Amino acid sequence: MGEFDAGLQKLCGESNVNFFFHCLSSSSFHSPTARKTNTATTPMPKAPVPAPITRPIAFGTSHAPSHCRSTRVKPISAPASPATNTEPNAIARAKTEGSAERGRCSFTRHILEASTLPKHVTTSVCSMSNSVAAKHKTILHVDMDMFFVAVELRRNPELVGKPVVVGGDGARGVVAAASYEARRFGVFSAMPSVRAKRLCPHAVFLPGDHDLYSQVSHEVFEVFRTITPLVEGLSLDEAFLDVTGALRLFGDGVATGHEVRRRVKQATNLACSVGVAPNKFLAKLASVEAKPKASRDGVKPGHGVFEVKPNHELEFLHPLPVESLWGVGPVTLEKLAALSIKTVGDLARFDERVLVNVLGGALGRHLHELAHARDDREVEPDRDAKSIGHEETFSKDIKDLETAHDQVVRLADAVAARCRQSGVGARTISLKVKFADFKLITRSVSVESPVSTAQAMVHLLEPLLAQIDLSAGVRLLGVSARNLSEPELQMSLFDDAAGEGTANDLDAVWSTTTRAIDDIREKFGDSAIKPVSSLGKKRKPGSSKWGPSDI
Structure with missing residues (x-):
């Protein structure tokens, strides 16, 4: 008998302790709905039940029976919903489990407070119950393996096994992704392409295709949502999944991780690595351990799935x-x-x-x-983007206002297009300028109502650009939209398409025309209609950009 059990018996008497543990281990108290049913139909036993003591998970034992573990609580009186008649609904299940856990702790507190235990012991036990319950989430961090490169290899299988680098290959280019074969030579993401070429001169450099990567990313995330609706995207190629409510379908966290890998491979022919842990922070670290490792000696296969087990976090x-x-x-x-x-x-x-x-x-x-391995952040499904932006590093420094203005127009057009695709407008528009000496400045302006057309954004950016001395040479320009929300329906104050007045006036005037432009681009490609400043111009080889294909 443990010290805690002995203490309870000394304070309350053995029969009361046996009754207390019996109530906690009974599945009839695991659901608030069931609890109401039981109190209405079954009288509370007046005599202690001389059954063997079953230790509840609330006291931290790893030997509790499965029906007592918070990840295995089975609500017995939850009404069926249309969503659960054919396939279990993970959101409803997760909510039910949370309610069951809260109900059990509430009952623990009720029994303890009704007992003769001192108040400080009562508080301590309930605190322990809450603490342990909080540790029973199962979070996955799924990270696609060399995602951009893997997508390129899928459409260029002849490159499999060769060192491949995605990114600009000019003097200002930056590595966006590298195959494991290239990583053997020390090439990694965010490295200047010039250095990457020195380290691995025989590598195949590819310019990248953001539109394709976005499309494949959408396919991958759709697979994630077949496991659980609780998916929080971090980037195109990684996400957190809260699978606590899905464990009954797939098994434990490791089994669920392997199921994610199987489904992603089946749907996209791409590989991913999965970290499993009780919280997001540890799951992220675990996914690193799951990945393949590249060294001079070769590429060592990863675990695929790596788990940080509860109670082994530190x-x-x-x-x-x-x-x-x-x-x-x-x-x-x-x-x-x-x-x-x-x-x-x-x-x-x-x-x-x-x-x-x-x-x-x-x-x-x-x-x-x-x-101390503490991270209580929840997985936030469908978290809204905080900003939308595009930037470009140029192969040669820009020193004149006209050229810089043309680039800002193109970037603003790309940002506005993405805003409209996402169904949002921006109240704050920012201009980012990095000079040849790597000095970085950012200028922003805000408006009363959200805007989503390039014309309105350029109207806001032009004064910001005019105030900046470009004589030192500009190596990078960027435009971003922040404070995003649904665009408001506005009435134009002007009938002419020139759109005089404020940025919001311009946005109202150009909104109809912009929708037509979007339709044309969707049918005939991004390059079908361009800003006037972009006509006859192409992005110079060697520059590094992150945006649509026409930038």
Whole structure:
């Protein structure tokens, strides 16, 4: 008998403790709906039940029977819905499980408060129940393996097994993705293409195809949603999945991860790696462990699925280098090194107050939480994008206003098109300028109502660009739209297509014409209609961009 059980018996008597554990382990108390039914039809037993003590999961034991584990709670009186008549609905299931868990803890508290236990013991037990219940989420982080390269290999199978790099191949180009064969030579994402060529001169460089990658990404995410509707996209090739409510369909987290991999491979012929953990932070780290590893000696296959098991979080986390934590960049790493902090375990040994003094309040508390494997963020399905943007690094520096203006028009046209595709407008438009010496400046302007046409955005960007001295040479320009919301229906103040007045006036005037332009581009391609400044011009070879095919 454990110390906790002995303490309960000493305080309450053995019969009361047996009755208490019996009630907790009974599945009839696992659902609020069932609880109401039972109290209405079945009287509460007046005598202790002399059944063997069954330890509930609320007390942290890993040996609890499956019907007591929060990931296995089976609500018994949940009414059937049309959605569950043919196939289980994961959202309803997840909500039911959450309700069952809350109901069980509520009942735990009710029994304890009605007992003769001291109040501080009652509070402690309920706190333990809440703490353990919170650890029973199962989160997957799914990361596609070398996604851009893999898509290219799918349509160019003759390149399989060769070092392949996706990205600009000019003096200003940047590596967007590299095959594992290229990574053997030290090539990695975000590396200047010039350096990548020096490291791997025999690599095949491909310019990339954002439209194709977006299309394939959509196919991949549709597969994710066949597992669970709780999918939070992080980028085109990675997402968090909360599969807590789907475990009854597929098994445990590892089995579910393998099912994700199987379905993605079957639907797209692409490979992915899956991290399984009780929270998002650890799942992200776990997916890194699941991936193939490239070295000079060759490419070592990955696990495919890697799990950080509940109650083993720190065992996995603490040996990792401290830069594995979100928020640890070069500056923070230098500060931590001054404290002789090299691993996450080193960091965890420091009091939070010390970290706050050294790193500041927000970052210090954030890293202290992560170092103890604490991350209570929920998976946010269909999270709205916070911004939409495009930028381009040019093969040669731009020094004159006219050329810069032409590029800004093209970028604004691309951003506006994506806003309309997403059904949103922007209240804030920003201009990003990076000079030849890598100095970076950003200028923004906001309007009262959201805009979604290139004409309105250019109207806002022109004054910002005119105020910037370009004589030092511009290597990169970017346009982004923020504060996104559904566009408002506006009445034009002007009848002429020139669209005089404010940006919102321009947006109203051009909205109908823009819809027609979108229809033409959808039928005949992005290059069917271009801004006047783009006619007869093509993106110079060697430049690096991230946007539609006509930029």
